[in-house]
Structures are given as C-alpha cells and as structure tokens.
Amino acid sequence: MAAETKSLGELGLRAQGGREAQVTGLSVDSRLVRPGHLFAALPGTKVHGAEFIQYALRMEAAAILTDREGAEIAKAELAASDAALIIAEDPRQALAYTAALWFERQPEVVVAVTGTSGKTSVATFTRQIWQALGRTSANLGTMGILGDYTAPLAHTTPEPITLHRVLRDMADAGVTHAAMEASSHGLDQGRLDGVRLSAAAFTNFSQDHLDYHANFDDYFAAKAGLFARVLPEDGTAVINIDEPRGREMLEIARGRGQRLITVGRNPAADLCITSQRFDATGQDLRFTYDAKPHLVRLALIGGFQADNVLAAAGLVIAAGEAPEAVFGALHTLVTVRGRMELAAKRDNGATVFVDYSHKPGALASALQSLRPHVMGRIVVVFGAGGDRDRLKRPLMGEAAAEFADVVIVTDDNPRSEDPGSIRAEVMRGCPEATEVGDRAEAILRGVDALQPGDALLIAGKGHETGQIVGQDVYPFDDAEQASVAVAALDGKI
Numbered sequence: 001m002a003a004e005t006k007s008l009g010e011l012g013l014r015a016q017g018g019r020e021a022q023v024t025g026l027s028v029d030s031r032l033v034r035p036g037h038l039f040a041a042l043p044g045t046k047v048h049g050a051e052f053i054q055y056a057l058r059m060e061a062a063a064i065l066t067d068r069e070g071a072e073i074a075k076a077e078l079a080a081s082d083a084a085l086i087i088a089e090d091p092r093q094a095l096a097y098t099a100a101l102w103f104e105r106q107p108e109v110v111v112a113v114t115g116t117s118g119k120t121s122v123a124t125f126t127r128q129i130w131q132a133l134g135r136t137s138a139n140l141g142t143m144g145i146l147g148d149y150t151a152p153l154a155h156t157t158p159e160p161i162t163l164h165r166v167l168r169d170m171a172d173a174g175v176t177h178a179a180m181e182a183s184s185h186g187l188d189q190g191r192l193d194g195v196r197l198s199a200a201a202f203t204n205f206s207q208d209h210l211d212y213h214a215n216f217d218d219y220f221a222a223k224a225g226l227f228a229r230v231l232p233e234d235g236t237a238v239i240n241i242d243e244p245r246g247r248e249m250l251e252i253a254r255g256r257g258q259r260l261i262t263v264g265r266n267p268a269a270d271l272c273i274t275s276q277r278f279d280a281t282g283q284d285l286r287f288t289y290d291a292k293p294h295l296v297r298l299a300l301i302g303g304f305q306a307d308n309v310l311a312a313a314g315l316v317i318a319a320g321e322a323p324e325a326v327f328g329a330l331h332t333l334v335t336v337r338g339r340m341e342l343a344a345k346r347d348n349g350a351t352v353f354v355d356y357s358h359k360p361g362a363l364a365s366a367l368q369s370l371r372p373h374v375m376g377r378i379v380v381v382f383g384a385g386g387d388r389d390r391l392k393r394p395l396m397g398e399a400a401a402e403f404a405d406v407v408i409v410t411d412d413n414p415r416s417e418d419p420g421s422i423r424a425e426v427m428r429g430c431p432e433a434t435e436v437g438d439r440a441e442a443i444l445r446g447v448d449a450l451q452p453g454d455a456l457l458i459a460g461k462g463h464e465t466g467q468i469v470g471q472d473v474y475p476f477d478d479a480e481q482a483s484v485a486v487a488a489l490d491g492k493i
Helices: 049-058 068-073 075-079 091-103 119-132 160-172 184-188 216-230 244-256 304-318 323-332 360-373 392-403 419-427 439-448 478-489
Strands: 025-027 037-040 063-066 084-087 109-114 137-141 144-147 177-181 199-202 236-240 259-264 271-279 282-289 292-298 341-345 351-355 378-382 406-409 455-459 466-469 472-475
Touching: 025 091, 037 049, 037 091, 049 063, 049 068, 049 075, 063 068, 063 091, 068 075, 068 084, 091 160, 109 119, 109 216, 109 304, 119 137, 119 144, 119 177, 119 304, 119 323, 184 216, 199 216, 199 304, 216 244, 236 244, 236 304, 244 259, 259 304, 271 304, 271 360, 282 304, 282 323, 292 304, 292 323, 304 323, 304 360, 341 478, 351 478, 360 378, 360 392, 360 455, 378 392, 378 439, 392 406, 392 419, 406 419, 406 439, 439 455, 439 478, 455 478
Parallel strands: 025 037, 037 063, 063 084, 109 177, 109 199, 137 177, 199 236, 236 259, 259 271, 351 455, 378 406, 378 455
Antiparallel strands: 137 144, 271 282, 282 292, 341 351, 466 472
C-alpha cells in the first residue's frame, strides 16, 4: 500500500516560499478533504475550484495545488493559513503526476486507445486476447473495469486520483496487463498524464463532443495528445492509416520517434485487411502481417469490427506478445455488450441488434457494416441526446436516411431539453422517417416491421440501462425491450 504520508518533494511539488508539508492524501472534492490532504483547486467550466479552498482549509488541508487565478481567488484565505501553496501553470497535469507518485503502482503493461468510435471494443478485445494467452488482465473505460478485476467507473477516463487509485488496486489484485480507453475530455484535461504506457492506438475520427471542444481541430488536438504527450518516445503507436486524420497522427508519432504498427485496408499497413466474407452470424477475415497471410473466423457483426480486432492485436503485439500466438487467439473474441450485440431473433428469422452508435459517423458505420449480413431490409430506431452537441442531430438523421431502409426517430436521454425539439432537429436530416417519442413503443414498432431476412438496429444506448429525462434516470435497457417486443409479437408471452 502507499505510504501513509509523503512530502511535497516526494510528490514532485515545490510550494511557494520553499514551504514543506507532509501529505496524508489527495482530494479534488473539498467535501472529501481530511487533515493533511493536498487539495487540488482546478479551473472548471462553470466555477473555479479555488472557490472551495476555504472549505478545504477548514478541514485542515496541508497543501493547496492551484493556478495563479485560483491563488488570487482565495488570496485572503491562503494568507491566513499555514497550508503550503503550490501554483502550477497546468494544475491538472501537475495533479496527474502527483497522483502517479502518490499511488506508485500500476499493472506492468498498460496500453490506451483513443478515437471517436471503437475505443470500448478495442480495449475489450485487447483484454480478451491477453486472457486467451493466460495473462491476468482488465480493461477500463465506458463500461467500468472488466476482466480479471471488476469495478464501476463514473467516467470513461476517470480523473487522476481515481484513475491512479484503481490502477494501484488492479496491480495489488494481481492484474499485470490493462487496456484503457482515452477519451478526448480525459486527454484534454491531462487525466492520463503520469500513466506509464507501453503502447497506444488510434481508431478513427469523426464529429462528436463539439459541445465541449471549440471545433474539429481542437477535438483532434485533444486526441493527438495521447501520442504527442502521454505515450513515451520508446512506446509503440498503433494507428489506423485508412483514416485521413490517422495519417496526421502517424506523423505525430513518427516525429516523437515512437515505434509504429499500422492497421487498415491500405496495402502499406502492417496489419492489412485483404478481404472479408460476411454471413448472418459473423465474418471470415483475411489479413496479412509481415507479408504473410492469415485467415480467422470472427463471431462479430460489422465490417468495422475487423479494424477494431486488428487494432487490439497490434496493441498486444506492441506490448510484447508473439504475433502468431495473438492471431491464434482472435477466433475466441466475443462482442462487447451493446456493440453490435445480437439482442433477439424473430421466429421468421429476422434479427435485432443493439449498438452504442450515438454519433453520425458511428451510426453510418454501424448501418453500412450491418448491410452485408442482411438479406432483406434494415430498420433503424435511434435518437439523439439532450444537452449535447446539437450540430450532430440532423447529421444522424442523414446517416439513417442514407443507410437504412426504414427509419424510426425516438428519444435517447433527452435530459433537460424538450424531447420533441430534439426529435425535430434529427428529423431535419430524415424528413421521411416515422417519429415515435416513446422509446419502448418505437422498438416495438421496429420489431413489428421485421419481415423474413430483415434486421433491426436499435442505436444510441448500447449497454446503458437507463433513460435520462430531466434529472431522473428511468430503468431502460434496449436489449431487454427488444426481447420483450419479440416475445410479445411472436406470441411467447
């Protein structure tokens, strides 16, 4: 376990006036401060954490980490206190490195993956390959921590104190290999800084999170931080070079001197997809590595899954496993919950899939990838979230209209917004679609529309088990609703 106390010097920190302090713990929430803690007062989108310094001092914090603005906000309280003051140009990054030094340990091998879509699948497949090879492993991200160690997480990429605590706990539990999702928010806020990565992967790039990032370039720059800043120079970058921005990411990694494993259908890729054959239950994948062909059966729906599988294979190879052993494990991979998951099947042979795709590019990719597996029509049920990027709503409608045969627009976590207004914005991209506000009814209608050979894609929520309306979260599981609808329509309940 971590030492009971550490000095500021041991944590890599220097206080104003050369002041020293013995730190007993770290906090970013003033309500969790205990005597002797270092309290990190970070700038926020709505309020600066320095507004809570007075409460942290009341709880006997031994040290305060903040920026110049924060020190000015709490100037009077700090002047009247004995607490050591650390002023950092980038207090978020400083906290991340401090947390790494406080908790000290992490699994021997840690890899990370970023991209607009595919992070959860790549991290999960990476963990599954390691498990097939006998490594004690886990993956952490959107669905919490899964594998040989399990725990819930509130965020895809947790804030540094939580992240380094769980990495230490995983290591203490015997986990030797970990794969983590690196969100753009997490990278932008320096949450991964201080994590010792062996390798990192880039999957793809399309519109998302423009409610947080100023523009596309800002969004890309956040993701590029994984290779430009977090992955060390002796690490390995696994990059999908079919992506236009992937080639930019390649140059960033090359400029840092990182080793490279490229993925894609481009003949220049190290892990190169040469052909795929699809059927109702999965696909046969042929790819080359070092100019040698390999053929593997994947029980995975969607052509894009081949990209995710090879990105995961690249990470595992980069982390030290023998390529032949890695390729021999690929047939064991199973789909991630809520990622092109077969949720139900009608008596007439029609299928129902649930997918997390809640962005225009991801929805288009999911529908396009489902097409080769389907002999009949594709029906899609989807919506758009409230209090999130509004620009993507009509784009999602356009994707549905272009790549599905029957489109039903419904609600998907409207949060504080008017659900009807959200649906109207989506419908601008698919004016011929059917609008059904109640998500359960929309799923029932989608299932009812299925004829032999058809498939229904219920998009947007994936593994989620709640519908957020206002401040309330109502139980709702797309896969469960699909099963109930199939059973009811096929006369089984």
